[in-house]
Amino acid sequence: MIRGVLWERDLHQRGSASSFLVTEDRVVVHERHSRLVCLDREGGSVLWDASIGTWPRDLVVANGRCLVLPQSPHQLSCLDLRTGAVLWHVELPRLSGHVVVSTDTVLVGGWRGYTPLAAFDLRDGRPLWRTPLPVHTALPASWGGGVLMGHGSQAWLIDPRDGSEMARWQLPEPLADCELRPVFTAAGPDRCLARLGPRSLIRLQSSGAFDQLIRHDVDLAAEDAKFVGGVVWLRESRAGYLAADPDTGSTLWRVDVGQPLVSGVMRVDDGFVVAGEGALFRLRPDGQIMERSPHAQRISALRDLGAGEMIVTTRGTLKALALASRKP
Structure with a gap:
């Protein structure tokens, strides 16, 4: 399945899904x-x-900027994506977490309810507004012309420029506890997927309504759904992936390779690719496994580069791989 290694980078630390973009x-x-x-x-x-x-709590790239929020020092830095030069930085309270960019605005804060939510101008770091009290929210997401936030059984959409509320949803159960990982997945301009509890996925509508999309029969990993190749992918906590129809929520197939699968699904011309900790798996368009390629190093995340190429992280490397063309 693998045609070859395009390049490889030694990280001198363990790689993870959150450590690269x-x-x-x-x-x-x-x-x-x-x-x-x-x-x-x-x-x-x-x-x-x-x-x-030190290790970033959040790393975001948007509009030619790279925003990074390390554990220490307690500041948000904005770098020029072309040169790496620091364009601006702002000091933040200790234990700040979560960064999201919406058009020309950066929002930071609200992790675990430790800090207020603050907004800055993306161009120069100029402060725009700050909540008077700490806010508790899951990792926010840019969607629906605003920034979507949530905690417990509530989700709400705010205007990033002034913090005013644009919409609110009362959820049927609490949002999944995904810590620093995403809980929301934009699936179009007027609908967004949200992970609830240990087994559920709902679809939020920009009108303020929602509908239950999936109620799975086993626990799901504490992370957002993936929307790849017109299919909703939900990673199970102990097995593989559940693939579902984005309109009806009905199960299309389940991928169980006998080992936990890592975060990431890649679309290829004739199907999909997923990764286990010790192998890559090529799937047919109907989700059936048609090829397994062992990998010497333990894989921790997979990302699609397009054109049949991918990046994987391992215990200590970042590696770009090319897929071999499938024989007719």
Whole structure:
């Protein structure tokens, strides 16, 4: 299944799904415990290397900017994605967490209810507003012309420029406890998927309504749904993936490879690719496994690069791989 290794990068730390981002022509990765490195997506060469502090609580790329929120120092830094130069930074309260960008506004705060929510102008870091009291929210998501937030059995949409509430939903059960991982998945301009409890997925509508989409029979991983190839993918906590119809929620297939699958689904011309901790699996369009490719290093995350290429993280590396063309 694997045609070859395109390039490989030693991270000098364990790789994870939250430690790197893929853009149209670049890969941004946290490595060596305190460095943020930008790589050329095609060849893996280093474009810039910047010191940003200890392990980031959040890493976001938007509008030619790279925003990073490390555990220490307690500040949000905005870097130029082309050069790595620091454009601005703002000091934040200790234990700040969550960063989301909506058009020209950056929102930060609300992790575990430790800090207020604050908004800054993306261009220059100018403060726009701050809540008077701490806010408790899951990782927010840009959607529906605003920023979607939630905690417990409530979800609400705010205007990022002034913090005013645009819509609110009373949920049938509490949002899944995903910690620093996403809980919301935008599935279009007027609908967004939200993970609830240990087994549920609902669909929020921009009108303020919602409908129950999936109630699974086993526990799901504490993370958002993936929307890949017109299919909703939900990772099970102990087995594989559940694939469902995005309109009806009906089960299309289940992928069980006899080992836990990691975060990430890749779309290829003739199906999909998912990763277990020790192998890659090529799936047919109906989800049936048609090829298994063992991997010497334990995989922790998979991301699609397009054109039959992917990135995987392992215990200590970031690796770009190319898929072999499937024989007719």
